[in-house]
Amino acid sequence: MISKENIQNRMIQAVETVKRTNPMAGSITNSVTINFVANAQLAVGGSAAMVYLPDEGEFLAKAGAATYINVGTLLPVYEQTLPRTAKVLHDLSKPWVLDPVAAGFGLLRTELLRQYKEYKPSVIRGNASEIIALAGLWGLDGSSEESHVRGVDSTDSVIAARAAAVALARWTGGAVAVSGKTDLITDGSVIAFSQGGSHFMEKITGSGCSLGGVVAVYATAASPFIAALTASSVYNLAGSRAENEVDGPGSFQTRFLDELYKATAVEIANNPFEIEEV
Numbered sequence: 078m079i080s081k082e083n084i085q086n087r088m089i090q091a092v093e094t095v096k097r098t099n100p101m102a103g104s105i106t107n108s109v110t111i112n113f114v115a116n117a118q119l120a121v122g123g124s125a126a127m128v129y130l131p132d133e134g135e136f137l138a139k140a141g142a143a144t145y146i147n148v149g150t151l152l153p154v155y156e157q158t159l160p161r162t163a164k165v166l167h168d169l170s171k172p173w174v175l176d177p178v179a180a181g182f183g184l185l186r187t188e189l190l191r192q193y194k195e196y197k198p199s200v201i202r203g204n205a206s207e208i209i210a211l212a213g214l215w216g217l218d219g220s221s222e223e224s225h226v227r228g229v230d231s232t233d234s235v236i237a238a239r240a241a242a243v244a245l246a247r248w249t250g251g252a253v254a255v256s257g258k259t260d261l262i263t264d265g266s267v268i269a270f271s272q273g274g275s276h277f278m279e280k281i282t283g284s285g286c287s288l289g290g291v292v293a294v295y296a297t298a299a300s301p302f303i304a305a306l307t308a309s310s311v312y313n314l315a316g317s318r319a320e321n322e323v324d325g326p327g328s329f330q331t332r333f334l335d336e337l338y339k340a341t342a343v344e345i346a347n348n349p350f351e352i353e354e355v
């Protein structure tokens with residue numbers, strides 16, 4: 078099994094490369110949290126660009142070093158934009174991150190997410206209910222757990238999504254990050270459990286969506302597993318630090334962005350995590 082020290086060295090490299098090179102990770106994301114996603118990407122050292130139209134999605138997929146696709150608020154145009162963008166990413170073997178927000182909810186969302194099985198996202202990032210629902214939709218092992226999707230917030234525990242996460246990662250050959258109080262990140266053979274964060278992260282909209290955007294930024298500079306773990310670690314570190322300085326969700330969001338910006342590569346790699354073999 079890969080050593081913890083090796084993982085931490087690769088995390089440091091990813092963070093430093095991003096801070097030095099300001100890589101562009103474009104997004105097609107939801108209208109609720111679009112601004113927060115862009116701000117989080119900028120805070121960690123990336124560059125952001127958001128589009129809606131099919132040809133612009135294809136352009137972004139070619140131009141960006143990685144791409145983020147989040148299905149949070151669908152519009153009719155996405156019926157064209159999402160498959161066309163994902164096809165370019167798949168055909169060019171470019172890293173891309175999928176956030177299957179509210180998987181299992183509505184016909185268009187279900188149909189689009191079903192198509193994504195063949196386009197194999199490099200990282201799938203979602204909460205437990207979304208990960209369980211996506212594995213079910215794709216007919217994978219580990220989907221025997223029933224998702225209790227109600228909307229965009231999870232009603233399942235992270236550990237209940239473990240088998241689904243492993244099955245999804247094995248199918249894509251990439252990584253899966255399941256968020257919650259403790260985050261689970263796997264490439265199908267190793268699982269990392271990343272600690273930290275804040276209860277305030279459940280009280281602001283977009284902590285999960287923006288995490289997906291930041292995974293895409295790190296995916297420009299690291300493997301899917303390292304990118305997902307590095308993003309989860311900086312979120313957990315920044316969340317814990319921000320919580321100590323504020324007394325409510327409004328000021329938390331502002332402080333959280335400051336802490337994302339201030340976190341150093343070594344601090345991020347040293348945020349507590351455990352690893353185990355699957």
Ligand SMILES: Nc1ncnc2c1ncn2[C@@H]1O[C@H](COP(=O)(O)OP(=O)(O)O)[C@@H](O)[C@H]1O
Nearest residue numbers: 204231256257258273274275276278284285312
């Ligand atoms: N109760 C909690 N305690 C600490 N961190 C949390 C908690 N809930 C969520 N987080 C953190 O918030 C971020 C978003 O996770 P989550 O809320 O599960 O995503 P989503 O917004 O997609 O449902 C992750 O970094 C996760 O670690």
Ligand SMILES: Cc1ncsc1CCOP(=O)(O)O
Nearest residue numbers: 107109149229283284285286
């Ligand atoms: C509230 C809401 N509704 C559709 S997308 C969205 C944002 C969800 O953001 P997150 O999953 O990061 O909390």
Ligand SMILES: [Mg+2]
Nearest residue numbers: 178229285286
């Ligand atoms: Mg979410």
